[in-house]
Amino acid sequence: MAAHIVTPALLRFLCAAKNASVQTRWRMPANTVAQYSTVYDPNEKTFDKILIANRGEIACRVIKTCKKMGIKTVAVHSDVDSCAVHVKMADEAVCVGPAPTSKSYLNMDAIMDAILSTGAQAVHPGYGFLSENKEFAKRLEAEGVTFIGPDTHAIQAMGDKIESKLIAKAAKVNTIPGFDGVVKNVEEAVLIAREIGYPVMIKASAGGGGKGMRTSWNDEETKEGFRFSSQEAASSFGDSRLLIEKFIDSPRHIEIQVLADKHGNALWLNERECSIQRRNQKVVEEAPSMFLDAPTRRAMGEQAVQLAKAVQYSSAGTVEFLVDSQKNFYFLEMNTRLQVEHPITECITGLDLVQQMIRVAKGFPLQHRQEDIPINGWAVESRVYAEDPYKSFGLPSIGRLSQYQEPLNLDKVRVDSGIQEGSDISIYYDPMISKLVTYGATRAEALSKMEDALDNYVIRGVTHNIPLLREIITHPRFISGDISTNFLPEVYPDGFKGHQLSVEGRRELLASAAALYIAAQLRSHKFLGNMRVSPASQERHSWELCAELGKERHPLAVTRSGNTFTVEVDGEKVVVSGEWNLASPLLPVTINSTTRILQCLSRDASGEITLQYLGTTFKVRLLSRLVASLSAHMPEKVPEDTSSILRSPMPGSVVAVSVKPGDMVAEGQEICVIEAMKMQNSMTAARTAKVKSVHCKAGETVGEGDLLVELE
Numbered sequence: 001m002a003a004h005i006v007t008p009a010l011l012r013f014l015c016a017a018k019n020a021s022v023q024t025r026w027r028m029p030a031n032t033v034a035q036y037s038t039v040y041d042p043n044e045k046t047f048d049k050i051l052i053a054n055r056g057e058i059a060c061r062v063i064k065t066c067k068k069m070g071i072k073t074v075a076v077h078s079d080v081d082s083c084a085v086h087v088k089m090a091d092e093a094v095c096v097g098p099a100p101t102s103k104s105y106l107n108m109d110a111i112m113d114a115i116l117s118t119g120a121q122a123v124h125p126g127y128g129f130l131s132e133n134k135e136f137a138k139r140l141e142a143e144g145v146t147f148i149g150p151d152t153h154a155i156q157a158m159g160d161k162i163e164s165k166l167i168a169k170a171a172k173v174n175t176i177p178g179f180d181g182v183v184k185n186v187e188e189a190v191l192i193a194r195e196i197g198y199p200v201m202i203k204a205s206a207g208g209g210g211k212g213m214r215t216s217w218n219d220e221e222t223k224e225g226f227r228f229s230s231q232e233a234a235s236s237f238g239d240s241r242l243l244i245e246k247f248i249d250s251p252r253h254i255e256i257q258v259l260a261d262k263h264g265n266a267l268w269l270n271e272r273e274c275s276i277q278r279r280n281q282k283v284v285e286e287a288p289s290m291f292l293d294a295p296t297r298r299a300m301g302e303q304a305v306q307l308a309k310a311v312q313y314s315s316a317g318t319v320e321f322l323v324d325s326q327k328n329f330y331f332l333e334m335n336t337r338l339q340v341e342h343p344i345t346e347c348i349t350g351l352d353l354v355q356q357m358i359r360v361a362k363g364f365p366l367q368h369r370q371e372d373i374p375i376n377g378w379a380v381e382s383r384v385y386a387e388d389p390y391k392s393f394g395l396p397s398i399g400r401l402s403q404y405q406e407p408l409n410l411d412k413v414r415v416d417s418g419i420q421e422g423s424d425i426s427i428y429y430d431p432m433i434s435k436l437v438t439y440g441a442t443r444a445e446a447l448s449k450m451e452d453a454l455d456n457y458v459i460r461g462v463t464h465n466i467p468l469l470r471e472i473i474t475h476p477r478f479i480s481g482d483i484s485t486n487f488l489p490e491v492y493p494d495g496f497k498g499h500q501l502s503v504e505g506r507r508e509l510l511a512s513a514a515a516l517y518i519a520a521q522l523r524s525h526k527f528l529g530n531m532r533v534s535p536a537s538q539e540r541h542s543w544e545l546c547a548e549l550g551k552e553r554h555p556l557a558v559t560r561s562g563n564t565f566t567v568e569v570d571g572e573k574v575v576v577s578g579e580w581n582l583a584s585p586l587l588p589v590t591i592n593s594t595t596r597i598l599q600c601l602s603r604d605a606s607g608e609i610t611l612q613y614l615g616t617t618f619k620v621r622l623l624s625r626l627v628a629s630l631s632a633h634m635p636e637k638v639p640e641d642t643s644s645i646l647r648s649p650m651p652g653s654v655v656a657v658s659v660k661p662g663d664m665v666a667e668g669q670e671i672c673v674i675e676a677m678k679m680q681n682s683m684t685a686a687r688t689a690k691v692k693s694v695h696c697k698a699g700e701t702v703g704e705g706d707l708l709v710e711l712e
Contacts, residue, residue, distance in 0.1 A: 054126030178245025470615030
């Protein structure tokens with residue numbers, strides 16, 4: 001496909017025509033977490049123009065540093081991303097194909113055309129897509145274009161988990177016991193797993209980001225894991241090879257950031273704790289780790305540098321380790337690119353890693369020595385996703401951001417995002433909304449800032465994982481540092497259910513809902529005017545209500561004095577006061593002298609109010625006592641019998657269908673496989689039955705809730 005250059009003026013016209021609700025100008029937030037100690041020297045000549053071969057928040061992140069360095073930027077985009085934020089931020093924009101990544105962001109021919117047509121001297125690949133693709137790096141080199149990353153030797157050596165493990169062993173880096181070759185088939189996988197001893201980890205040789213990874217505790221899980229991991233690996237990386245190694249029980253995932261130049265200098269920039277994960281993908285990270293002591297940190301850092309030097313690494317990279325309860329650490333893999341979680345390292349060191357990568361790529365030596373690298377304060381990152389956290393800790397959600405407001409009004413908060421109000425979260429790309437980062441002098445301060453930031457984050461139009469993020473950072477085990485990669489399944493063995501209300505919390509919620517309900521009524525009366533509503537309604541100061549929360553009913557007695565409401569709930573009085581600005585998505589209130597941020601997601605004529613309280617969404621229905629007594633006689637809606645049907649729990653594509661009408665299936669038997677965001681999910685039968693009808697076929701796209709199979 002030929003590359004099409006879009007000028008900024010034309011782009012603004014196209015965006016306005018496509019979606020008037022999307023802003024046509026990008027304003028860089030003034031609020032920053034910490035000042036970089038790196039100086040942006042305008043006299044230091046690097047590149048005139050850089051193309052960013054990526055999209056979303058990482059493309060925006062690279063463009064910001066380029067602007068500080070006085071470098072012009074070129075964005076590439078698919079046709080559905082034509083109005084994306086990174087496109088508007090760049091000086092030039094080039095369309096490289098249709099929405100599917102294989103036809104756009106992975107389309108090397110189109111991206112090479114864009115590089116040559118715009119005269120870009122260098123390419124920053126971000127992460128994912130072509131960032132660790134040695135063929136792409138070779139093509140750039142052949143055209144005399146600088147790849148802002150390591151050379152092809154390092155990419156190849158560290159991109160293959162089998163080869164990287166052998167190199168790590170030779171460099172005297174601690175490695176995990178396992179099989180060092182490629183596993184040929186299912187039978188060999190079972191034999192190797194038995195020899196190593198269960199549990200084992202089945203991993204894609206060319207993998208990363210948790211894709212193509214399965215933990216196996218027995219032969220049957222090894223067989224299933226081999227099949228799914230090889231399919232995911234082929235889909236995500238075009239390489240189905242697998243390896244097997246010993247699974248370390250209750251491990252921590254701690255990684256070391258390294259930075260190396262082309263002159264033989266290499267530094268380790270301290271560590272990041274990345275143990276909070278779901279499906280082997282990180283959710284919450286922090287720097288530094290409260291688990292490491294100084295000797296262990298230094299040993300890990302020195303081994304990371306040994307590995308970087310062994311492959312003549314130059315650029316920013318990350319060496320990942322698994323660490324057991326005794327602080328024994330084992331090499332996991334090296335990512336030869338910028339990591340998603342790099343902002344927390346920037347916060348505690350003061351270095352701009354993107355700027356350092358650009359300098360190294362141009363051939364400049366590093367500006368710092370190892371003793372110059374500090375640990376200043378503490379930083380925490382929460383990955384905010386368009387996901388439903390109540391389904392397997394996060395299955396993708398798609399939709400348009402009808403309302404979006406980042407918490408940049410708060411101190412020591414950084415938000416790396418590539419979206420804005422009106423942006424679409426589509427099925428084609430990763431569902432990340434942003435990386436929310438908070439910084440403090442201490443871990444306690446950083447976590448407190450994160451709690452405030454999550455409460456002040458407004459996201460409407462898609463389901464998001466803020467309820468899960470807030471519960472994680474406030475959980476006693478997380479606060480105490482008692483964490484591992486098993487944190488989520490151990491803390492929520494039956495799945496995430498949202499914030500569990502205490503007796504006091506339930507009173508706070510019901511009192512707040514009642515106060516909001518009455519404030520809304522009084523506001524309506526005020527605007528209706530005297531012709532329709534008695535002036536006495538505005539003078540009213542007491543109400544008798546009934547609140548429904550789930551299947552429970554609670555009588556409420558409410559009195560009002562100005563903007564303060566006293567609500568008697570279950571025999572206890574709760575005082576709630578606030579400005580009650582119902583036009584604002586955020587409602588700061590004081591509840592019994594404690595400040596809370598509420599979000600009113602919806603109100604309807606039936607008295608139902610949906611509130612986001614302590615991160616979790618709750619539905620409360622407020623009724624008069626009379627209506628409540630009469631509603632008890634209303635018939636209840638019979639819930640759907642889900643044992644006889646199988647619906648898709650997420651939007652995605654059907655990879656395989658294993659049954660046909662008339663087949664007998666057993667409970668737990670696989671019926672079909674749904675792929676969402678390059679992750680494959682097996683859909684199984686809820687009971688033993690005969691298949692009545694099949695409503696999907698391989699290759700089809702399905703939405704959340706779509707009927708897949710009916711059982712008799």
